[in-house]
Amino acid sequence: MGRSPCCDKVGLKKGPWTPEEDQKLLSYIQEYGHGSWRALPAKAGLQRCGKSCRLRWTNYLRPDIKRGKFSLQEEQTIIQLHALLGNRWSAIANHLPKRTDNEIKNYWNTHLKKRLTKMGIDPVTHKPKHHDAYGSGSGHAKDAANLSHMAQWESARLEAEARLVRESKQLIMTTTNNHPLQLQLQHHHQLVNINPSTQTHGVVMTKAAATTSSLPCLDVLKAWQGAWSSKPIIRDNCSSNTIVSGMNMMMAMDDLESPTSTLNFPAVYNATYPMQSLNGKQLPQFKEELDSTMVLQEIHAYNGCTDESTTTNAWFAEDSLIRSNGGNDGSSNVILPAAAAALSNIMEGFCGTADMLVYNSDEQNIAAGEISDNGGGGGGGGDGSCGRSGSNVEESRSYWDSILNLVNASPSGSPVF
DNA sequence: AACCAGAGCAACCGCCCTCTT
DNA sequence: GAAGAGGGCGGTTGCTCTGGT
DSSP states (O other): OOOOOTTOSTTOOOSSOOHHHHHHHHHHHHHHOOOOTTTHHHHHTOSSOHHHHHHHIIIIIOTTOOOSOOOHHHHHHHHHHHHHHOSOHHHHHTTSTTOOHHHHHHHIIIIIHHHHHHTTEETTTTEESSGGGGSTTOOSHHHHHHHHHHHHHHHHHHHHHHHHHHHHHHHHHTTOOOOBOOEEEEETTEEEEEOGGGOOSSOOOEEEOOOOOBOTTHHHHHHHHHHSOSOOEEEETTSBOEEEOOSGGGHHHHTOOOHHHHSOHHHHHHHHOSTTEETTEEOOOHHHHTSHHHHHHHHHHHHTOSOHHHHOOOOOOSHHHHSOOTTOOBOOOOOOHHHHHHHHHHHHHHTTOSSOEEOOSSTTOOEETOOOOOSSOOOGGGSSTTOOOHHHHHHHHHHHHHHHHHHHTSOTTOSOO
16 A cells, blocks of 8 residues: 655645744634645645644644643553553553643653663563562562562552453443353462352452363464463363463463563564464454454354353453442453453462552452452462551552542543553 | 753654545 | 555654753
């Protein structure tokens, strides 16, 4: 395809905009709207290409733009969303009212990236640069500090991912069934069972005996396995196949890697995800694949599933799902990368890898180190050994409240949440 | 006061996607 | 279905500002 740049016409001005040009553009758009950007410059009497006009408008002249220093909350939000979304600045900008993607991108590159680097956190992966900060041998104060910082960032990421999963679930719920969702994760030779249908409260994870199950949609899962050749096993109680998914979900299990922080989903998905083609159809780009409904459709198409209620399996590790679904306890049956990712992080918290925040049932009441235990021994995360101090809990709670409020207030058409 | 280096940011470039014909 | 137009997006560039010497 390809086409020539819109600015290659001779005589078109480039470079910084003058106040006069700004005024012309502003006046024209206020009176007529921008309409076709390509046609706009001539109509507005500007010697600029349409693209330049559009950029000037969207990044600078638009009346609903807030300029100036970023607040602490905005910074935190950017970091959180960057951990989740990577360099998808426009998506991030959707959650920062009145900020442009360009501004956020610049701010990230000039401030936040450096700050994270100074903290010993890789700004790309949002992980500590020296991995053994996780290790048991990190008795040094430096490592402890890193761990603390890292836990904060990881918590941020967890929150965002969980949010994403919730939204995905809400989409899918419109198309699904009433089958209870039950999910088991093998963790260090023990199964962790998540069964929202039997729990009304909190993230419930119980260790259970290993079972064998079968699953109609095994092929899809095998594809996942190929993509992520790590060890974890995911079982689905609704059927009887053992599903082996190397999904990054499992990274949390043994090597404590986590998904989205280490890898941007889009990049990973597009570059290495072997399930690029389902039934000869391309899976949606990750940009859109957050629209889980589309993924659901693709997977159904691939599996030839005619009955959504019985053929696929949903992973919903997010608290709102797991907490009482009331009569709506149906699992939507699709494997969502985001869901798995979030689950991995919940598991990560469950395993007590850091003083991690873990969701409780009330999304506005996130407690540090708390996790509901379905009577089976919730593991290290809930024993308080890795919890924050009380004041820090409050601080974190407050922080998350603000973030969640922000995300909740996100535009409905947001491509992310 | 002059010079230099680094930071900050507006704007450009080019790729990609979607929509229209 | 193919091709082109329009626009969005992320990466990069280069100018300006600021602080240090």
